[in-house]
Amino acid sequence: MEHLKGACIIGQSGGPTAVINASAQGVIQTALASPQITRVLGAAHGIKGVLADQLYDMCQEDPEELDLLQFTPSSALGSCRYKLADPDQDDTDYKRILEIFQKYDVRYFFYNGGNDSMDTCNKISKYMQQVGYPCNIIGVPKTIDNDLSGTDHSPGYGSAAKYIATSCMELYQDARVYDTGTVVIVEIMGRHAGWLAGAAALASWAGSGPDLVYLPEVDFSMEDFLADVKRIYQSTGNCLVAVSEGIHYADGTFVSEAKTSATDGFGHAQLGGLAAMLAEIVKENLNVKVRGIELSLLQRCGSHLAARTDVEEAYEAGKAAVEAAVSGLTDQMVALDCTRDADGYHCQTKLVPLTLAANTERKVPRDWINDAGNGVKQAFVDYALPLIQGEALRPLVKGLPRFASLRKVLTTAID
Amino acid sequence: MEHLKGACIIGQSGGPTAVINASAQGVIQTALASPQITRVLGAAHGIKGVLADQLYDMCQEDPEELDLLQFTPSSALGSCRYKLADPDQDDTDYKRILEIFQKYDVRYFFYNGGNDSMDTCNKISKYMQQVGYPCNIIGVPKTIDNDLSGTDHSPGYGSAAKYIATSCMELYQDARVYDTGTVVIVEIMGRHAGWLAGAAALASWAGSGPDLVYLPEVDFSMEDFLADVKRIYQSTGNCLVAVSEGIHYADGTFVSEAKTSATDGFGHAQLGGLAAMLAEIVKENLNVKVRGIELSLLQRCGSHLAARTDVEEAYEAGKAAVEAAVSGLTDQMVALDCTRDADGYHCQTKLVPLTLAANTERKVPRDWINDAGNGVKQAFVDYALPLIQGEALRPLVKGLPRFASLRKVLTTAID
Numbered sequence: 038m039e040h041l042k043g044a045c046i047i048g049q050s051g052g053p054t055a056v057i058n059a060s061a062q063g064v065i066q067t068a069l070a071s072p073q074i075t076r077v078l079g080a081a082h083g084i085k086g087v088l089a090d091q092l093y094d095m096c097q098e099d100p101e102e103l104d105l106l107q108f109t110p111s112s113a114l115g116s117c118r119y120k121l122a123d124p125d126q127d128d129t130d131y132k133r134i135l136e137i138f139q140k141y142d143v144r145y146f147f148y149n150g151g152n153d154s155m156d157t158c159n160k161i162s163k164y165m166q167q168v169g170y171p172c173n174i175i176g177v178p179k180t181i182d183n184d185l186s187g188t189d190h191s192p193g194y195g196s197a198a199k200y201i202a203t204s205c206m207e208l209y210q211d212a213r214v215y216d217t218g219t220v221v222i223v224e225i226m227g228r229h230a231g232w233l234a235g236a237a238a239l240a241s242w243a244g245s246g247p248d249l250v251y252l253p254e255v256d257f258s259m260e261d262f263l264a265d266v267k268r269i270y271q272s273t274g275n276c277l278v279a280v281s282e283g284i285h286y287a288d289g290t291f292v293s294e295a296k297t298s299a300t301d302g303f304g305h306a307q308l309g310g311l312a313a314m315l316a317e318i319v320k321e322n323l324n325v326k327v328r329g330i331e332l333s334l335l336q337r338c339g340s341h342l343a344a345r346t347d348v349e350e351a352y353e354a355g356k357a358a359v360e361a362a363v364s365g366l367t368d369q370m371v372a373l374d375c376t377r378d379a380d381g382y383h384c385q386t387k388l389v390p391l392t393l394a395a396n397t398e399r400k401v402p403r404d405w406i407n408d409a410g411n412g413v414k415q416a417f418v419d420y421a422l423p424l425i426q427g428e429a430l431r432p433l434v435k436g437l438p439r440f441a442s443l444r445k446v447l448t449t450a451i452d
Numbered sequence: 453m454e455h456l457k458g459a460c461i462i463g464q465s466g467g468p469t470a471v472i473n474a475s476a477q478g479v480i481q482t483a484l485a486s487p488q489i490t491r492v493l494g495a496a497h498g499i500k501g502v503l504a505d506q507l508y509d510m511c512q513e514d515p516e517e518l519d520l521l522q523f524t525p526s527s528a529l530g531s532c533r534y535k536l537a538d539p540d541q542d543d544t545d546y547k548r549i550l551e552i553f554q555k556y557d558v559r560y561f562f563y564n565g566g567n568d569s570m571d572t573c574n575k576i577s578k579y580m581q582q583v584g585y586p587c588n589i590i591g592v593p594k595t596i597d598n599d600l601s602g603t604d605h606s607p608g609y610g611s612a613a614k615y616i617a618t619s620c621m622e623l624y625q626d627a628r629v630y631d632t633g634t635v636v637i638v639e640i641m642g643r644h645a646g647w648l649a650g651a652a653a654l655a656s657w658a659g660s661g662p663d664l665v666y667l668p669e670v671d672f673s674m675e676d677f678l679a680d681v682k683r684i685y686q687s688t689g690n691c692l693v694a695v696s697e698g699i700h701y702a703d704g705t706f707v708s709e710a711k712t713s714a715t716d717g718f719g720h721a722q723l724g725g726l727a728a729m730l731a732e733i734v735k736e737n738l739n740v741k742v743r744g745i746e747l748s749l750l751q752r753c754g755s756h757l758a759a760r761t762d763v764e765e766a767y768e769a770g771k772a773a774v775e776a777a778v779s780g781l782t783d784q785m786v787a788l789d790c791t792r793d794a795d796g797y798h799c800q801t802k803l804v805p806l807t808l809a810a811n812t813e814r815k816v817p818r819d820w821i822n823d824a825g826n827g828v829k830q831a832f833v834d835y836a837l838p839l840i841q842g843e844a845l846r847p848l849v850k851g852l853p854r855f856a857s858l859r860k861v862l863t864t865a866i867d
Contacts, residue, residue: 053629082631111625118630199851203756206853210526211753214468215533216497221749243852310728330748334636338626341618342756344851426851436614436759436841437658438621 040365042073043144048080049112050150054193055340056351057179058113062106063355064147065095073363082115087137094448105441107348108431110340113443121160131164145173145362151180152396159391162368173362176370176391177354181337183232186397187389188372192354195347195424198236200339205240213275220276220319220327224312227281231401237279238413248276253283254401255410257292263322265411282311345427357386370394382423455780456586457488458559463495464527465565469608470755471766472594473528477521478770479562480510488778497530499572502552509863520856522763523846525755528858536575546579560588560777566595567811574806577783588777591785591806592769596752598647601812602804603787607769610762610839613651615754620655628690635691635734635742639727642696646816652694653828663691668698669816670825672707678737680826697726760842772801785809797838
């Protein structure tokens, strides 16, 4: 274990969340207080900011604004979706990153993101080891999708889940207001894992939620879906449905696929429009009033409904990353280690190898989903419910949120 | 003025809001405490429940559940969109309503809704006067659209405005997270008046909101819109746009019109899909990354973001309706009379003739909108900002809202 002294870089990557800035705050404030860390640099738009030599000097930020990061949604430093090449094929980016690390005497690198970002982090870590550049590299987990391996859950998930569950509870009340009956279809994020869609079932657990929930862990059948909706609608006069954007047929084709062609920087299909599409199909087949609602970006930036538990865990994950790095650890990701028993819910941080976390997707266990594949079981509720607890005590000005306002002073040379 | 003694009926009508149940609570609790009111009956689905003889006995409800109505979105008694015929053309419904009023000795009728509901209320009031059936009839204003005449604003607007402003603030943070740039188009409700779309500008006032806001009070030009978006995108790298669902071309055609054919019970075109449509047009014309987001039902049922001011005013409006009726007044709508000056914001209830409120739509004054028609002026902010103040101190169970659960015991005869 190397006890290094030098600068650190913190970068944010991938889709933002309501609490990724809480992790950044945990990293930045812990790093600013660390005697081993000489400078704290924030990368503009993640690794792209490192490659472009666009680094913000965090010690020039107002400490009170840094305190507000935990209540500020999205990625305050800017994010990116940039996949590093295999270094054996093309090491251009890696050489450039090393050059920047050397320029600023960077000895600590913290990267906050999901699967793809942990892959980036892992590749940089392996490269620095290979070229013998001493630098402690720690990943900080983040994803509303909750599909990172090696951790009980990822910061960001609990707040998105709370937003989804609360919104579904409200929609349930609204969607059954007329005596004429309505089918409402709510589209929820989650490309390959149904953790977010499953969170809609927390609303049902609370007595005011979807009648049907479809996760991408189970192959979708349009026939079964239409039969489910028809049955519920005929027996209750209404039907509220939650669907993951990632639902797909048995052959792997996304149900939404016909509606989209664009892809994001990682090669993922950019999904969307599924709710409207299913609404149209239900209308055509069942001849009922139907409305499709896509929670879209709202579910990942809804910091006004952030779970206090999630905000605190996100901060702790950032703090633990710095503590691990300055103690000499590297090539790890901070993970959350949780217990749920008669004593309640307890969570602490631990470290797992970056290789474990990178590029593997953790899915909802099949036996947490009901046999029919249109709802979740109590095991899912027991898992997710502790993660949405507590309210974010966000500051307000004139009834509206007060977000952090960073100065973002670019640094060009070592002082 | 007739000081009547007898039963009362409270009905909820039109689209629900986050606080229409606060008004119902104000009516029900004040009526239950009134010596002149012998029974408090809730109409199932508004006037349709009266016509169908489906009335709930409110004294059979748990008082603690009634207390929760103020935190429960949507219309707890059920709503309807039912337009009464002109009584000179067809008095079938009116005869039936009279029959039900006589059956239950109804001497007070409270109807909670927007323009169309005040029209219903007005027609029933005039009919009862005409046939000489003593019954005091008072309308209680409700509409997120805020287009009722005769009142400073309508309960329901402030909470929807707070939801819209807060969501736009969060979306602004999210939509500018990547260095690649995005245009985000947010579609906001409001058929013919731009009060709700204008509320998005409160987010801009708070430093984190739309660059462009389009209200239906100004004729829409696709050319100007595309030029506006291009200009903002080119100078800032991003663009957040808020549009009212009701924007229309100079000839009156809704911009969204090509996308819809269904109409609601009042003959209104059912709008929707405008954001997706504009997103497609922007993408085609400017070749930029773009996302359309429709706030849809979320903006009218978002009780977790209800403004305390709105909740309290909604309750007071219901209470004032009962107090006016038992004091002998009839044929009136409760209105809000507000002042905004150096002393701050003050609001009290007053009464206006139902005829004044029925069927006239109050629009945003043209001189509160900027000359270019793509934003609002400070006068709008000064008007709307006091209405979104305060947080709803809603009860939570396990991190999720606890809504009122009514027993809804149907009554079939007079005890």
